[in-house]
Amino acid sequence: MHWSIISKEQSASSISLPTLDSSEPCHIEVILRTIPEKGLQNSESTFKIDPHENTVLFRTSEPSHETTGDTYSTFKFDKVFDTNATQEDVQDFLVRPSIDDVLSGYNGTIITYGPSFSGKSYSLLGSQEGEGILPNICKVLFETLEKNKETKGNNFSVSVLAFEIFMEKTYDLLVPLTNRKPLKLHRSSSKMDLEIKDICPAHIRSYKDLKSYIQSVQNTDNRMGYSGNTERSKSHLVFQLHVEQRNRNADILRKSSLYLIDLHGAERFDKRTEVTLSQDALKKLNQSIEALKNIVRLLSVKDRDSAYSVKASHSSTYRESQLTEVLKDSLGGNRKTKVILTCFLSNVSTTLSTLEFGECIRQITNKVIDNTTGLNLKKKMDLFIEDMKIRDNNYASRINILKAEIDSLKTPSGELVSQGDMKTKFENSEKENAKLKLQLDSISLLLSSSTSENPNHSIDEEVAEILMKRCEQVAQLELSFDRQMNVNSKLQKELEYKISKEKALESMNVRLLEQIQIQEKEIQELLTTNAILKGELETHAKLTETRSERIKYLESSIKELSINKSTASSPRKGSVSSSSGNTMSHIEEGSELSNSPWSANTSSKPAGWSLRKVSSSSIATTGSQESFVSRPFKKGLNLHSIKVTPNAPKSPDSGN
Numbered sequence: 001m002h003w004s005i006i007s008k009e010q011s012a013s014s015i016s017l018p019t020l021d022s023s024e025p026c027h028i029e030v031i032l033r034t035i036p037e038k039g040l041q042n043s044e045s046t047f048k049i050d051p052h053e054n055t056v057l058f059r060t061s062e063p064s065h066e067t068t069g070d071t072y073s074t075f076k077f078d079k080v081f082d083t084n085a086t087q088e089d090v091q092d093f094l095v096r097p098s099i100d101d102v103l104s105g106y107n108g109t110i111i112t113y114g115p116s117f118s119g120k121s122y123s124l125l126g127s128q129e130g131e132g133i134l135p136n137i138c139k140v141l142f143e144t145l146e147k148n149k150e151t152k153g154n155n156f157s158v159s160v161l162a163f164e165i166f167m168e169k170t171y172d173l174l175v176p177l178t179n180r181k182p183l184k185l186h187r188s189s190s191k192m193d194l195e196i197k198d199i200c201p202a203h204i205r206s207y208k209d210l211k212s213y214i215q216s217v218q219n220t221d222n223r224m225g226y227s228g229n230t231e232r233s234k235s236h237l238v239f240q241l242h243v244e245q246r247n248r249n250a251d252i253l254r255k256s257s258l259y260l261i262d263l264h265g266a267e268r269f270d271k272r273t274e275v276t277l278s279q280d281a282l283k284k285l286n287q288s289i290e291a292l293k294n295i296v297r298l299l300s301v302k303d304r305d306s307a308y309s310v311k312a313s314h315s316s317t318y319r320e321s322q323l324t325e326v327l328k329d330s331l332g333g334n335r336k337t338k339v340i341l342t343c344f345l346s347n348v349s350t351t352l353s354t355l356e357f358g359e360c361i362r363q364i365t366n367k368v369i370d371n372t373t374g375l376n377l378k379k380k381m382d383l384f385i386e387d388m389k390i391r392d393n394n395y396a397s398r399i400n401i402l403k404a405e406i407d408s409l410k411t412p413s414g415e416l417v418s419q420g421d422m423k424t425k426f427e428n429s430e431k432e433n434a435k436l437k438l439q440l441d442s443i444s445l446l447l448s449s450s451t452s453e454n455p456n457h458s459i460d461e462e463v464a465e466i467l468m469k470r471c472e473q474v475a476q477l478e479l480s481f482d483r484q485m486n487v488n489s490k491l492q493k494e495l496e497y498k499i500s501k502e503k504a505l506e507s508m509n510v511r512l513l514e515q516i517q518i519q520e521k522e523i524q525e526l527l528t529t530n531a532i533l534k535g536e537l538e539t540h541a542k543l544t545e546t547r548s549e550r551i552k553y554l555e556s557s558i559k560e561l562s563i564n565k566s567t568a569s570s571p572r573k574g575s576v577s578s579s580s581g582n583t584m585s586h587i588e589e590g591s592e593l594s595n596s597p598w599s600a601n602t603s604s605k606p607a608g609w610s611l612r613k614v615s616s617s618s619i620a621t622t623g624s625q626e627s628f629v630s631r632p633f634k635k636g637l638n639l640h641s642i643k644v645t646p647n648a649p650k651s652p653d654s655g656n
């Protein structure tokens, strides 16, 4: 993943017309803060702080100091805080203006610079006793963004990046210390954009979400090369807030960022204090502050017009260190930069070099741009381009007309012109001449009359005025003609578009109609099939009804028969006898007969007589000679006609 440090806002803002340079000069602001020291009174100090005048007076007993060249020297800054200043005093001065700048679309940077233990981290990050600038800025920023959302309808998004530069290598601070790997810095060919590869910005919704990131930045144990409270810090911390604001109603898009940078001590690391470090490590540790001092010295050269021009010629100096690469846009670029100098007054040499650095950096002028663009900038540009094209076409056609006119006026030498043509042309030019003559006469009359009537009035002026007015009118007419032409061509385009749309809709309608017709036919077919099926169903229902009636009738007949049999219980030979073991089974409900249609069933031949069911074709008792002789009764059998024949009894298997 790539993250642009000096983000794309510049390119976005540069979409505006190229002829306009909307950048504003803005010098780097310097704020001095001195650390309170026990037993040291301001009056006794070599440095006299004046917080009202925002000056520091340096006094030395040496007749000529090597750097200032004077016994007395005054340093002036944008703000000077004496040792009595509290965290709130510093924040009151810095926080609100920095946030206002960011929310107005300007990029900002706040850097702390000074010797080790002079209170850089104390001012920027805070301590257990009080909040620092960074957490305070984050809190107020979110409060303001929320408020602007409610009152102005500004939607916003905030993302955060935190990294440190240690021994000329950049590490992501939001990655656990044990997993931290050096990241690659890459400056794209488009000058300003610096990218850090493989660093992930954290997208933050509220100050509450941001707190954990602030804590990991404040935690000194989370820093490279840190081995305890007594050790001076060895890495530079960079915390970036990227803010994007959108307002659809006002058609505004603002992309800006604020960098908060806590540098390590400004004095050199050397073998005397850093005994465990190698020469190479010491060199790398010192490289960044040396490069920073070099670039500040170069940019603050007084005889140059602006830091911007120097910047271009010293791009290689920025490459001397990763720190200066990161600070490129803050020193001589498109950022409102503020530097907080911290120092102990008791240490003359470090304080003096810090003040000199502050004086130097204050001379640098950045060129800042308000990174506010329209949300629909592209749309507007497209319309503008379209407009320009139409104008261009108009001009081209006018040029063609004029060319044709010129061609017609320029009669080719070899061309034959008819006598009639010559005559009409001559007459036309004569008429034109007469008109011009009349105009000339009226003008000269006007001239002479005005001169004679009022010699004090300059007639030339009057004529010039009339002519000017005419010219203005002509210009206005031309302008309105152009506008009308534009409107016409736009309307023409719209009309063409609408016609094509109408045609497309028509063809779509035709297709839809065809589909509807097909579906109508299908529905018709389905309806006729349904009607046929319904008729069939009705016939089946009727059939079932008649059959069930017949079954009922048969059942009742069978019952009657069985009653008759039992009543006619004379012991004559061949009579139906229950003792013979040949019992006529009753017709079971739901049996084959009741279920089967009333057609003859001669094929059924049950295994046991006792189990035999009444067949539709015949009902017989063997054992006696009684048999049921069935006679067809139109569609079925007449079970009323039962013959009893006095034959010898048969075995159940002997036949029906």
Ligand SMILES: Nc1ncnc2c1ncn2[C@@H]1O[C@H](COP(=O)(O)OP(=O)(O)OP(=O)(O)O)[C@@H](O)[C@H]1O
Pocket: 034, 035, 036, 114, 115, 116, 117, 118, 119, 120, 121, 122, 123, 127, 231, 232, 233, 263, 264, 265, 342
């Ligand atoms: N204005 C102040 N008032 C009270 N205490 C302070 C003030 N400034 C700094 N201190 C204290 O001095 C000590 C050193 O401060 P701090 O760690 O901020 O120094 P530093 O400049 O960031 O050092 P380094 O360069 O090593 O990072 C801390 O204990 C801090 O609390």
